[in-house]
Every structure is written in C-alpha cells, then in structure tokens.
Amino acid sequence: MKKVYAVFAVVIIVVAAVGFYFFILPPSYRVAEGEANIGKSGGCVYDGGANVTVPEGALDRDILIAVKLLNVSTIPAPPPPLTTFLGAASFGPDGTSFKKNVTITIPLRESKTAGTRLPLFVYNQSKKAFVETDTMAVVNPDGKTASATVDHFSTGGLFDGVTGEGLKGAFEGGLDSGLTPKQSFDSVVQSVLESAKLGECDIESRLECPKVVGVLISIMYETDVPTDDYSDAVSIGETRPAASYITVGADKSEWVSNGEEHYMIYSLVVEVYIDYVQPKIGIPQTVIVLEQGESVVVSAYLECCAALPDRNVEFHLSPLFGSISPTSDTTDGNGVAETTYTAPDEEGTATLTVMYTFQTYEETGTEVYQEPRFGKSILKQKYEEKTTTIGDSVTLVVSKEYKVHIDQTVPWGPIVGWAGEPYQVTMWGTFRLILDASSEGGLYGNWKGTCSLYMVTEGEGPTGHLKRENWIWEDSPVSFSLPEGGGSFPINPTEGILTGYFDPSSNTIKVTVIQPLMEIFSCTGTFEGVIVPKGDC
Numbered sequence: 001m002k003k004v005y006a007v008f009a010v011v012i013i014v015v016a017a018v019g020f021y022f023f024i025l026p027p028s029y030r031v032a033e034g035e036a037n038i039g040k041s042g043g044c045v046y047d048g049g050a051n052v053t054v055p056e057g058a059l060d061r062d063i064l065i066a067v068k069l070l071n072v073s074t075i076p077a078p079p080p081p082l083t084t085f086l087g088a089a090s091f092g093p094d095g096t097s098f099k100k101n102v103t104i105t106i107p108l109r110e111s112k113t114a115g116t117r118l119p120l121f122v123y124n125q126s127k128k129a130f131v132e133t134d135t136m137a138v139v140n141p142d143g144k145t146a147s148a149t150v151d152h153f154s155t156g157g158l159f160d161g162v163t164g165e166g167l168k169g170a171f172e173g174g175l176d177s178g179l180t181p182k183q184s185f186d187s188v189v190q191s192v193l194e195s196a197k198l199g200e201c202d203i204e205s206r207l208e209c210p211k212v213v214g215v216l217i218s219i220m221y222e223t224d225v226p227t228d229d230y231s232d233a234v235s236i237g238e239t240r241p242a243a244s245y246i247t248v249g250a251d252k253s254e255w256v257s258n259g260e261e262h263y264m265i266y267s268l269v270v271e272v273y274i275d276y277v278q279p280k281i282g283i284p285q286t287v288i289v290l291e292q293g294e295s296v297v298v299s300a301y302l303e304c305c306a307a308l309p310d311r312n313v314e315f316h317l318s319p320l321f322g323s324i325s326p327t328s329d330t331t332d333g334n335g336v337a338e339t340t341y342t343a344p345d346e347e348g349t350a351t352l353t354v355m356y357t358f359q360t361y362e363e364t365g366t367e368v369y370q371e372p373r374f375g376k377s378i379l380k381q382k383y384e385e386k387t388t389t390i391g392d393s394v395t396l397v398v399s400k401e402y403k404v405h406i407d408q409t410v411p412w413g414p415i416v417g418w419a420g421e422p423y424q425v426t427m428w429g430t431f432r433l434i435l436d437a438s439s440e441g442g443l444y445g446n447w448k449g450t451c452s453l454y455m456v457t458e459g460e461g462p463t464g465h466l467k468r469e470n471w472i473w474e475d476s477p478v479s480f481s482l483p484e485g486g487g488s489f490p491i492n493p494t495e496g497i498l499t500g501y502f503d504p505s506s507n508t509i510k511v512t513v514i515q516p517l518m519e520i521f522s523c524t525g526t527f528e529g530v531i532v533p534k535g536d537c
Contacts (some may be wrong), residue, residue, distance in 0.1 A: 049107030084160035167249030201305030307335030
C-alpha cells in the first residue's frame with residue numbers, strides 16, 4: 001500500500017511540474033526555420049539568409065510567424081523601373097503589428113559596402129507594386145545582408161538604382177559639395193540617364209518584357225531668396241502624356257552659398273515611359289523527316305530583345321504518334337529548351353508544339369498622381385497583370401520512302417555583255433525545271449528520278465531582237481544523295497549544270513541551274529521542292 005501512495009505522489013509532482021512549466025512560466029525564446037509560434041518571450045524565424053528577430057515583449061500572445069526568401073522571379077511585383085533587384089523576403093502574417101520594433105534581415109544578391117543605407121520597399125497589395133518607404137535598411141558588416149527595424153510585417157524588397165532616397169542624396173550631396181542648385185540638378189540628370197539604358201529589355205523582370213523607351217527628369221524648388229525659385233525639365237527618348245512609373249525625391253534642405261546659409265524646399269520627379277515587349281518562341285524547322293524508330297532532338301528558342309534564360313516551356317505532341325521526353329524544359333543561357341522525339345515503328349505524321357506562358361502588363365487607363373511637395377498633377381498609366389501564352393510547332397514526318405516533285409518556271413537575266421567591239425548584247429529569258437525523284441533506303445539513301453529542263457532565251461543586239469525556245473534535256477535520268485545535316489550535293493549526270501542544296505530546317509531541296517550561253521554568258525535560276533513521304537499525294 002505504501003508503494004501505491006509513493007507512485008501516486010510522484011505522478012502528482014510530475015503533473016504539477018509540467019503544468020507550472022507550460023502555464024505559469026513564460027515560453028522560452030524560440031529559433032525556427034520557415035515558421036514558428038512566437039510569443040511574449042520573442043524568437044527568431046529564418047529562411048535561407050532572410051530572418052526576423054522578435055524581441056521579448058513585442059507580442060502579447062503566440063502568433064505563427066513565417067519567413068520566406070524570395071528571388072527576382074518569385075517576388076509579387078517586378079522591380080521598380082531604373083532599379084535592379086538586390087533581395088526580398090516575405091514576413092507574415094502580412095500586416096501583423098508589434099509593440100516593439102522587430103529586426104528583419106534580407107540577403108543581398110551582390111555584396112555592398114558595410115553601412116550602406118538602402119531604402120526599404122514594401123509590396124502594396126492595392127497598387128500591386130513595390131512602394132518605397134522612409135525606412136532604411138543598413139548593410140551589415142558581412143556586406144552580404146542588410147537589416148532594418150519595422151513595426152509591422154509585409155513583403156520587403158531592396159533595390160539598387162534610381163530611388164527617391166537616392167535622388168535626395170545625390171541632389172543634397174551636390175549642394176554640400178558647393179554646387180549651385182542648377183548644377184546639382186544637372187548632376188542628378190546625368191546619373192539618371194546613365195541608369196536608364198534606353199531600348200534594353202529587362203529580361204530578369206518577373207513580367208515579360210519591360211523596355212524603357214523614355215525618361216523625363218524635372219525639378220521644382222523654392223528658396224528663402226524669391227529670385228532663386230526655379231523649375232526645369234530634361235527628357236531623353238520617347239515621352240508620352242502618361243508616365244508608366246514615377247519616382248519622387250522631395251525634402252527640405254539647407255546649403256551655404258558665398259558664406260551665407262540658405263533654406264530650400266525641393267522636389268525631384270523622374271517619369272519613366274515603358275513598353276512591354278512580347279517574347280517570341282520558335283522552332284527553326286517547319287518539317288522534320290525521320291525514319292521509323294529514329295530519335296531527333298528538337299530545340300526551341302525563346303527571346304525578348306535578347307535570349308531569355310531560366311524560363312520553363314512545355315512541349316506537346318498531337319496526335320500521340322511516337323513519344324517526347326521531357327515534356328517540359330528550362331531554357332539555358334542562350335534561351336534554348338530541348339526535347340527528344342522518338343518515332344514509332346510505323347509511318348505517319350505528328351505535330352510537336354512548344355508553348356510558353358508568361359505574365360505581362362496590359363494598359364487599362366490612366367490616373368492622376370499628385371506630387372507631394374508642390375501639388376503638381378502628373379498623369380500616370382494604369383496597368384493590370386495578364387497571362388499570355390505563345391507557341392510554335394514543327395511537323396514530324398515518319399517514313400522509309402520519300403519523294404520530291406518540282407515543276408517551276410523562273411526568270412533569268414537580263415545580262416549585258418559584249419560580243420566583240422563594239423557590239424553590246426542584252427539577254428534574258430526563263431527556265432522551267434521538272435524534277436521527280438524518290439529515295440531508296442530512307443532520307444539519306446539513294447535518290448533516283450527524271451529531270452527535264454526547258455529554256456526560253458530572248459535578246460537584243462546588233463542584229464535586232466531574237467528569241468529561242470528549246471529543251472536542254474527531257475525526261476533524263478538523274479541520281480543524287482542528300483548530305484546528312486544539310487548542304488550542297490551534285491545531281492548526276494548533268495555535267496555541272498544542275499547542283500542541289502538540302503535544307504533540313506525546312507526539309508526542302510533547292511536546285512540551281514547554271515547554263516553557259518554563247519560562251520560569253522552564264523544564266524542562273526533556282527528552284528525549290530519539299531520532301532514528303534512517298535505515299536503522299
């Protein structure tokens with residue numbers, strides 16, 4: 001009986017201890033990856049190099065805190081124009097407020113000097129864009145991360161380039177160095193124009209494909225000397241009634257001129273004009289011919305002003321005649337994605353289609369933007385994000401026997417020459433080529449057939465006008481072989497008058513006629529025919 005009481009006492013002690021730990025003592029400081037319940041004692045949540053540190057007392061209850069590192073392709077909106085992406089992360093739940101400031105840290109894609117101040121941008125859900133805030137992130141001693149203190153959660157981004165804070169720093173830095181306001185503005189203009197890169201598509205943008213086509217930089221300021229009030233504007237490239245994006249640096253400043261201290265309010269406005277260029281995707285070949293059971297690599301090229309790397313494209317086969325692998329691929333540094341088609345053990349055709357789906361902006365109207373310092377109204381373009389799919393296709397022909405048929409008439413000349421001094425002769429006319437040939441043993445086997453060449457010759461010379469029509473040869477047997485990979489080949493036995501060229505990208509044979517004439521002329525003509533399975537009509 002004593003043993004039972006002893007065990008019962010131990011159980012009571014353990015339950016009391018557990019209850020005291022969980023319900024009376026506050027939870028300990030927590031460190032977790034991805035997400036964690038953080039409460040009064042604070043904690044740290046991280047994802048990669050991004051993290052948030054919540055101090056003790058910032059929360060009065062447990063909240064599931066989440067951190068997610070973002071890259072240039074996963075951020076919810078593209079980088080502001082005239083900026084480049086440095087880093088971003090989402091901190092949630094979005095909108096969560098704290099009693100004490102928390103510290104967020106965002107890794108930088110490129111190293112910066114320790115102590116560098118970077119304006120923190122936050123994603124504005126209603127505007128669907130990153131908006132610059134007054135909060136500054138400071139680059140840490142490692143040069144690879146930057147940290148800022150905030151009182152609420154949002155998706156934060158760091159961008160390098162033309163920012164409101166950067167405009168203010170450049171303008172006031174010029175004043176501090178002894179420049180006049182006009183000289184300092186000219187310096188800012190030069191810096192902005194160097195960042196503009198007109199005509200270049202931003203292939204890193206999450207949206208395809210923004211291209212800056214124009215920039216307008218303007219300044220307004222008032223000083224304590226009325227005669228010094230000033231406004232000016234400089235533009236480059238194409239400007240329009242409505243700007244695509246607006247960056248403003250506005251503040252109050254003091255500067256010294258001729259030993260006297262002066263006071264100023266100013267506003268620097270940068271209006272950016274953007275075209276969104278649609279990408280292009282293409283397969284070079286229109287027809288690919290192969291034998292039963294054979295495999296071929298099909299390449300697709302994706303570009304938008306330049307090659308688009310790291311994009312996912314999809315391949316579709318219709319009907320399901322043979323197989324493709326993979327059905328999706330990521331473009332390489334040259335914008336190339338590939339799949340391999342394997343033909344079945346029967347003859348037939350199929351269509352291979354490559355498709356690329358992307359996000360871009362579509363203009364939906366305009367709105368009035370109010371410049372904050374002087375109240376100037378600026379017309380701004382409104383956009384909506386839209387999803388677009390583009391594609392291209394190639395016909396796959398599977399067969400053991402092929403044929404080509406050409407029946408074309410092409411002109412040649414005019415050719416001007418001399419038939420002995422002082423006789424000038426001008427010649428012109430037409431060629432008609434009829435070629436019927438078929439393969440034995442596949443596309444690169446032996447080709448045999450018949451060829452007819454008809455020639456019309458006209459001319460003007462010392463004896464007047466002449467015209468002659470004749471068959472150079474008619475239903476003559478010919479033979480040839482196609483070079484693997486394409487290129488020139490002889491057509492026998494035509495004594496060099498006919499030469500062929502095989503273009504595998506379009507699956508065509510081109511035949512060129514070079515016919516000597518009167519020992520002083522050579523006239524030429526080129527004909528083209530498409531290779532098809534022998535059974536096709």
